Amino acid sequence: MTKWNTAKEILFEDLQSASDKELQLRTLLLGTCFLAIISAILTAMNIEKGWWLMTVSTSLLMVGFIVAALCAYRKKALVSAAIAAVMVAITFSFYAVSGENEGFACLWILLVPVIGPSLLGIRVAFFLSMYFQLFLIALFYTPLNQIVVDYYTATFLTRFPVLYFAAFGGMGVLAVQKQYYLNKTVSQAYHDGLTGLYNRVYYNQVLEKCANKDFSLVIFDLNRLKYINDTFGHLAGDEMICAAADFLRNAFGPDSTISRIGGDEFAVVSFDDPERVSDQLADLIRETRTWKCTFTERDCPLVLSAGCVSRSEFPEYSLEEMQKEADRRMYKDKAAWYMSSGFDRRR
Structure with a gap:
């Protein structure tokens, strides 16, 4: 510049x-x-x-x-x-x-x-x-x-x-x-240095301002990142993380706060109605199926397990309770994917 x-x-x-x-x-x-x-x-x-x-x-x-x-x-x-x-x-x-x-x-x-x-x-x-x-x-x-x-x-x-x-x-x-x-x-x-998404500090600040607002929170976890890192190297893992960030941007757009809150964890805070957020999640799942890792010819699917909650669904919940419920749903989704795919969850 x-x-x-x-x-x-x-x-x-x-x-x-x-x-x-x-x-x-x-x-x-x-x-x-x-x-x-x-x-x-x-x-x-x-x-x-x-x-x-x-x-x-x-x-x-x-x-x-x-x-x-x-x-x-x-x-x-x-x-x-x-x-x-x-x-x-x-x-x-x-x-x-x-x-x-x-x-x-x-x-x-x-x-x-x-x-x-x-x-x-x-x-x-x-x-x-x-x-x-x-x-x-x-x-x-x-x-x-x-x-x-x-x-x-x-x-x-x-x-x-x-x-x-x-x-x-x-x-x-x-x-x-x-x-x-x-x-x-x-x-x-x-901002997160690798993906350019917001980091956990900004995510926490945004979430604190949502205490009395109608919003949806989606917690994501990237499946099999450890396996990718251990098998093909951390550059391949970084490629998968950055690809996940791009898919999240494309699915939820600039009006949502999209953050990388951990190594393979992401969060989206959206003020769209819950039905719109559900549609965006469906678009995300469909788009991630097109991803191919450039570090190997082997099949390495990019799968984001997700847990979504909305304020309208839990009007009496505190922010901490909403995060716990989103985490619970995300881990339930993760367990279901590993069970159906046959991959070893420990890898």
Whole structure:
């Protein structure tokens, strides 16, 4: 993947995990509350000094940050970030055009690339920073500078957009690098290295959130993996595990949480109705019959024993009880397969 593609994915695709989104919500809530307090203090100071235009601007900021904080509290991260960004864009643009506080207020714009990515998220901060870059170029380098020529020195008019661009570029690179490695770390923490499926840690987190929801849980165990490993080697065993993961993906689709929870154990958490899950299980059994091991010409069937339970079937069960029932059904299915196939279960 090229560096540009990496940056594009971070800016335009939702790569955040659930924990990353929760962190962003908390950052937004705390950050907007803090900025609302700062804006209230600045408003009081402006009132005391009689700077009425600055009072109006900081009051708008305060109201905007309060609304953004309420949206973050209600878990609307994008709405919260967008409201905060719009208020900052309006107010800081006013600072630059008005030359308030002898032009010093314009320097607040430099905070956008510095704290924007952490507070607003990379995408919202990127577009806000781009807006200010274009705004400063238009205001300071075009004939529009006649509006502000009396507020700033010629040196400031010439150099401030360059200074902002340096801050924007430097902090942008750092923010993209940070998000890239954060995404990579989160992916490694929640995904199985061999199959790319979710791991047991993520599976447990998803299951905990299902306590009061209607869902189906399917536990799978891959039959005869020990025999494959012992007879044809662990690469053959890995091939079978990865093939099983692919069959599970194809059968249950992206809307289900598919995890590898052990060496030859898999689990699927689905919010589809139980009849749909039964159909998907039937499709899985049919598709696995087509698999052929590339390490041997001998017949090595890929068979997944399954145990399926649904919340509607056991409304009073705890999560632990549902897992135990799914395990019991899976082992019953496994015993039936070994008995009918004639294979030695110990191998």
